[in-house]
Amino acid sequence: MKKMILSGVTALALFTGGVIGSGSNGSSVEAAQATLKFKDVPSTHWAAAAINSAVEQGFFKGYSDGTFKPSSPVTKAEMASILGRLTDQPNAAAPEANNFTDVPEWAKSGVSSAIAKGFIIPSNYNGKLDAKASLTRGEMATWLAQGLTVVDPDYKQALSDVTNTVIPAKEYFTGKLASNQKNAVAVALGTGLMSVANDKNFGTDRTTTRAEVAVLISRYANVAKTKPADFQGLNELREVGLTGTNLSIIAPKYKKTPEKKISPNVDYNKVTDDFSKVRNKNIITDTNYADLKVKNWIIVNTFAKGSARSIYYPVFVDEGFTLLRGAYFSFAELELNVKSSTMNSLQAGSLLNSATINPMNSPKSVSFAAYAGPSINAVTKSKGIFTVKNPVYWSVGLLHFDKELISDVSLVSKEGPTYSVIATD
Template sequence: MKKMMISGVTALALLTGGIAGFGGVGSSVEAAQATTKFKDVPATHWASAAINSAVEQGYFKGYADGTFKPSSPVTKAEMASILGRLSDQPNATTQEQNNFTDIPEWAKSGVSTAIAKGFINPSNYKGKLDAQGALQRGEMATWLTQGLTVVDPEYKQALSDVTNTVVPAKEYFTGKLASAQKNAVAVALGTGLMSVANDKTFGVDRTTTRAEVAVLIARYAAVAKTKPADFQGLNELRAVGLTGTNLNIIAPSYKKTPEKKVNPNIEYDSVTEDFSKIRNKNLVTLTNYSDLKIHNWIVVSPYAVGAKRSIYYPVFVDEGVITTLRGAYHSFVEFELNIKSSSMNQLQAGSLLNSSAVDPLLSPKTKTSASFGIPTNIEYLRNKGFFTVKDPVFWGDGLLHFDKALISAITLTTKEGVTFSVIDDK
């Protein structure tokens, strides 16, 4: 994709059209000069480089008082006008009409073009865009990811694939991420288009600022020219959404257990390496204290760096802290119990399965997992380790081994007779 630019004619139109929240858009000469004059954008500002670049390219200019106002909110009409002028964004195959009744005159053309380019879907609204309202991050994620589906249909598939995924944002784990925005947030995070804040929240209800827009313009251009399959994080989110686990991406050497290594009492025709076949199903347990289901299984290598690092690393693992033994990976499993006995304790929960990787005995105890609000079994335990509820849902903390002396098959069987069994075949 070529660098996305807006023309001088467009810049003049914006400047005279009243997009006050953006301070207008000037010529490249004015822009270059403005980069050194923003009193409120020091070199140490987190978005200074992106702001300077956006100004140099003609997206913005500063205000008459020498400021950029990086923290000022951006309205929906303003952002739609900017998105509508991304020249390298193709038009959507199916064109929808601009039927909004609350668009100011200066923004009507820009909003119509943003719709034509696939960023805004009028059918998601009820005739009004709330054009003068501040654009929130959740809606921004929706607009940008919808735009990506026009650039590459595989992004549309990705948006579908992540429907049931584990989203690496605090709102997901605390149950505050609306299903209507979940998929867009997941794809935005999986591509690196957007990220969580220091408090680990995505901030779907936070307003989008001028500084963020400057950053997002550059990021969108980069993501749009990248194939979805080239983002490991997005691949993990899609895999978890479709199957319940990222095992095949993070630990691909774990394959279907050979017949000779499977318990002879198990009919091998029933064995699968497809985790989706046992996901959310009641499993056969060693003890009868509780029924047990697994919703998701996340594997994280503590040794991977850069682009190879799991998107779930910062969710579960403290930076630079390796607590695994003999080359093991972290194994985090989301369990759902249906406790049968009048009382069941933590040790009895641990006796339900015999696997170091899939173990409901302990939950993550890292600083980062706590900051993300990961549900743990501790929340449901009272004195002496007894569960206080009959149907807890929590994450367990285990180990996926690669040491030949410790490796054994991970075998889980549903009460319907389907067996998932994998082992490291290196």
């Protein structure tokens, strides 16, 4: 009886139903299988179309029992083989060598190709890819973001710009988002490449499933064809990272306050509409109960539709909520240095005479609670007395456009610059 000799990748595909490695798209039997409907992937499955497409393109195979196992995890070696076969992905200018010592024989070519295309950077590892381990969503975001930097240099700039941004994911607000994955997660969310789960976590430590990978293959191809500047969400994340606010994107009618509307006691040469000049600076307050800094300032337009209302809408505002009189929501992340053991929330509200940045109140939406956003309630006790000397929390206010209301926003820093903007026609 003749022995059948199978390559490592073919054996993997046949016996585990895994990914199909580099090489041809397979035999006519494989092509026929790609057209079959898997009994565990009904037409109502959220990833059904993407799974069928991924199988037709030869990235995946089904199992011999007629299943696809959409919830099964994908290993790093398998994902590298898939990424290495993306024909539209250009090669990196100076890719590193494949120095991994733990990659199985069947995956070596695919891993090398993924490295050449910029998805994997070996110097980020210590000689071992841990190739047989399941790929986590955090590492997936990193690989895909690195691949985008090869497609368009502005994605590389975007990865840098979001270093100090506010990430619309629960892990960011709870401090559980690893610093070495934060930028990639921001780019993945800003482009719509990946999203948070129902529990509002991005799930950096969760494994990546076969169904998710099938979807990501299609999404990545679309994102790679799109300029970074065409994603409003990514623009917001970049702008917040660089300046501390998304005002210029969500409320572009707010411009630098004209000199005639500035108090004569203020040196107009020190007036700016660049929020970064007062970000994290000590702000001159109306009362002396506490020192105050504004770390970030987020604007949300409840009247816009979809992504136009802000990538931060789902974090701070409950779906369907609309403000009156054309106002926008204003959410400011504040840091206080409380000077008295009896300071309360009402006194915090007196620090700034502003309807836009009001230290007395925090968002009360169900969404904000779900994202675990830090609120004033977490740092105060009965009668609103602060229990923390240096609390950091988010406030809520309104950004007005109505000419009958005060629309200017001014913050004077003790270091000198005065930030002042006002709604224009």
